[in-house]
Amino acid sequence: MAEACRIILNATFLPSLHSLHKTHKKVSYSQPFLHKRHPAIQCSISTSSDTKAAAKVSETVPWGCDIDSLENAEALQKWLSDSGLPPQKMAIQKVEVGERGLVALKNIRKGEMLLFVPPSLVIAADSEWSCPEAGEVLKQYSVPDWPLLATYLISEASFEKSSRWSNYISALPRQPYSLLYWTRAELDTYLEASQIRERAIERITNVTGTYNDLRLRIFSKYPHLFPEEVFNMETFKWSFGILFSRLVRLPSMDGRVALVPWADMLNHSCEVETFLDYDKSSKGVVFTTDRPYQPGEQVFISYGRKSNGELLLSYGFVPREGTNPSDSVELSFSLKKSDKCYKEKLAALKKHGLSASQCFPLQVTGWPLELMAYAYLAVSPPSMSRQFEEMAAAASNKTTTNKNITYPDIEEQALQFILDSCESSISKYTKFLQASGSMDLDVTSPKQLNRRLFLKQLAVDLCSSERRILFRAQYVKKKNPFFFCSMILLI
Template sequence: MRRYSVPDWPLLATCLISEASLMKSSRWSRYISALPRQPYSLLYWTRSELDQYLAASQIRERAIERITDVTGTYNDLKIKIFSKYPELFPEEVFNMETFRWSFGILFSRLVRLPSMDGKVALVPWADMLNHSSEVETFLDFDKSSMGVVFTTDRSYQPGEQVFISYGKKSNGELLLSYGFVPKEGTNPNDSVELSMSLDKSDKCYKEKLEALQKHGLSSPQRFPLQITGWPLEMMAYAYLVVSPPDMSQKFDELAAAASRKRKSGKMYPELEEQTLQFILDCCESSISKYTKFSQGGSPLDPITTSAKQTNRKLLLKQLAADLCTSERRILFRTQYILRRRLRDMRKGELRALTILNGFRKLFK
């Protein structure tokens, strides 16, 4: 596989399948036997479950992309390597099901080691430590002891669970890879992706799209909203969307700012109200999808035939509801801020207009 320049992720996935097939004769047998048979990542959600439970969240699209990537990676390996060496990679061992299992393990347990230039690894035992958004300690390779270690950032009492950080991830990202959603309000890194698109009826649609594509962006484009606000890149993208034809010379500059390739220090006051209204419209469109989900707008569940299936449906519903609640909370906060800013702007304009009319009457 090294001769074929297989990247680290599929290489590790294949290695894990190989070791698991050896069972007790593998040096890692105790570790592998402790791994879940079905990881909790969204890789194990069916397409109908994703469509039903995550219809309102942009994480649905991320999950579909990930499932497609894993399937494509397996098919690529099968054509280029597995089928050419069936004695080394028998299909009863190296198949789509085992590949999905191994990738599910990697997504939920793989560790990136900063002191080894970001090299990825599975770290038996340590990867069983749970995540907390309230801690900042993480696993890393220690050259002096030649082992993977971590130092706690606070003291623990005997019998108390020790936590590590899986990284600054949103609730949606934690569900995507690890299969859980933190309690509402406990994750300071939580965010929700807001989708924005160019208006296809815009006279400058083609020129704006070309500017975006030049800088690696597209239409639609997703941006992260947090409870504390939104990124400047999103503002630049929104400015580009509402820009009139006489600003065509600024399209490239705004697209570059939206892609982080250029700092966007310059704003356009004459477009600010229209820009904020556009963001508000996108926000409220997203809120309506969550409202539909929370009011039971998703299709009815098919009748299940076993307690196991029923429990699975209840778990997925609860995870989806928790994610929906946390993401909608951020959207409502953003909606409130935008409405208030627009109201203040319009009050200011009305006040200025009233004063101007007063002067006109005085001089008349």
């Protein structure tokens, strides 16, 4: 599925008001739709940390189905084959990993190409709107692909059976597993130890900001096309949740992003390397198996080499501990304010687009050269001030300078600097994992109790896997102080 890129959701989503005025042409609109639209409930994402918000079970949109329901899957399969999907060797079934997934009906060979979803069944930025006037407005405002697709999905959903995507939308989860649905109190309580909490807050803020931007600049000007009872924070939370967990980037189409019905029923496995792409010769979205499957076995693809935290953030699940070779943990490092050369070091970092506090990923196989360079800078004495610049450049992933720098005299201190940060992080994880047994949020119904247990389990799984990487770094350093230096080169 698509790389859920942070910059996609920043405030540059929409052109500035100034350029909007320049590009906005007058268009005429047909009056209230011929089709009756389905109004959606209204409520807002809470980023406040009050406990009442934690107790509140989020409202859901009135379309889609339960996340584990096969209710609408048969209708989806029939509609897809009537609309040009060739006969398939897989069917949608209930599965153990991922609730619903595609299961082999026949023997599937390693190296076999599957799916062949034609472009006519793919939802992309140029798809036709059931309300063409709404699509026209967004085009004039040059709305980028992600917010455009989010709006498109809501618009089509609201047209119910009149939309050509109605069978697809009915089979989508009404509430995707997504950190967008976690309240601020839940994020604070369950993900306090992990940097993923920051990423989730940032993402929720970006989604909220994007919706508010669209509302202010476009929806409020065309209320007959974008009525608030349909286009509101709750429906945007749903549509972004769907995009984060199902949108694919197709490398052979210049990285175009698209929703690919049917293909998006495939679940992720860390043990396979195969991914979705457009195949020019068969003119369809395909993937090539990298292992054989027997009838009854679930077929998997890879959503990309993502850490457990990234998988939780976009897809709402955490793989079983120790099964993800791409797992990593983000660690935050800071220059000491008491450092005699604090100002000079900070200036060198700033020159290369870095700041006094930086996050770096620590993997099971080692850590990036950039982190070692940052550690050298953090521990280097005033006598090495001439090297600050070189260290800061190597610590930045924006420069192409040599990153493989070594300073034998301060190597031990630099490694200790990294391990001290591991240690303080480990103690945060341990505190959370020990407390998780007795942890409680306001619970007033069985539904909330299930939710609480579910979120807690996800957080425990994430924190255990992140702590495991930190323990490994500590262990390797203690066993063989020079081993980690060679591991750094593996990344």
